[in-house]
Amino acid sequence: MKPQDAKFPNTSFFTNAGRLAALAAGMLLATCMASAAVITTMTVSGGTGFSAETAPDRLIGPGITASGDVTTWTHTNTSWPSDVHWLTVFGSDSWVEFDLGGTYTVGTAHIWNFNTSEADRAARSASTVRLIFSENSTFGDADDSFQDLSLSPGTGLTTYTGEHIALTQVSDVTNIRLEILTNGGNTFAAMSEVRFSAIPEPSSFALVAGMFGLTCVRRRRRG
Numbered sequence: 001m002k003p004q005d006a007k008f009p010n011t012s013f014f015t016n017a018g019r020l021a022a023l024a025a026g027m028l029l030a031t032c033m034a035s036a037a038v039i040t041t042m043t044v045s046g047g048t049g050f051s052a053e054t055a056p057d058r059l060i061g062p063g064i065t066a067s068g069d070v071t072t073w074t075h076t077n078t079s080w081p082s083d084v085h086w087l088t089v090f091g092s093d094s095w096v097e098f099d100l101g102g103t104y105t106v107g108t109a110h111i112w113n114f115n116t117s118e119a120d121r122a123a124r125s126a127s128t129v130r131l132i133f134s135e136n137s138t139f140g141d142a143d144d145s146f147q148d149l150s151l152s153p154g155t156g157l158t159t160y161t162g163e164h165i166a167l168t169q170v171s172d173v174t175n176i177r178l179e180i181l182t183n184g185g186n187t188f189a190a191m192s193e194v195r196f197s198a199i200p201e202p203s204s205f206a207l208v209a210g211m212f213g214l215t216c217v218r219r220r221r222r223g
């Protein structure tokens with residue numbers, strides 16, 4: 001018998017109640033974690049620099065197989081122009097801005113780099129991108145913060161599941177600007193799909209913490 005079992009015997013009502021409370025809290029925590037979901041209200045605009053066939057809205061829909069867990073979503077490897085990739089002139093036109101359609105605490109960036117079957121896939125894929133988080137639709141003012149991400153090129157395969165990068169948790173975000181800082185060296189830069197997931201609101205965690213606290217108090221009084 002372990003020491004803690006001797007201190008809190010299984011026959012104790014409060015021990016059982018505490019375990020049930022802990023189990024309930026754990027289930028609630030799991031529910032909260034599961035509620036971290038891909039933001040579905042997002043729209044995008046930005047640099048094209050080439051043609052409407054490669055417009056930024058290709059980053060949120062065409063080519064992606066959006067089913068189940070976001071980390072399993074795959075993107076087609078079709079050559080461009082095929083309406084499924086965003087392709088732009090690298091430099092002053094290699095940026096997009098996402099309007100999240102609401103206010104979120106953003107936890108994860110989901111990025112499918114340029115996943116064409118063409119030979120210039122790696123040269124046009126983004127290598128480093130800067131995400132600028134804003135609490136309004138204006139970029140360059142005091143509320144902005146940013147995080148730089150390093151990316152690998154798309155694999156060029158239809159089984160490509162992208163990269164899922166945890167972000168420094170930024171709250172109250174309404175708009176995100178993505179700038180391609182470096183690519184593989186080509187005149188053009190391209191990406192295939194970008195999504196973001198929101199994390200649970202702090203109030204959910206406070207509720208869970210409260211339940212754990214109640215459990216600890218009851219165990220302490222009994223012990």
Ligand SMILES: [Ca+2]
Nearest residue numbers: 134135136138
């Ligand atoms: Ca701003």
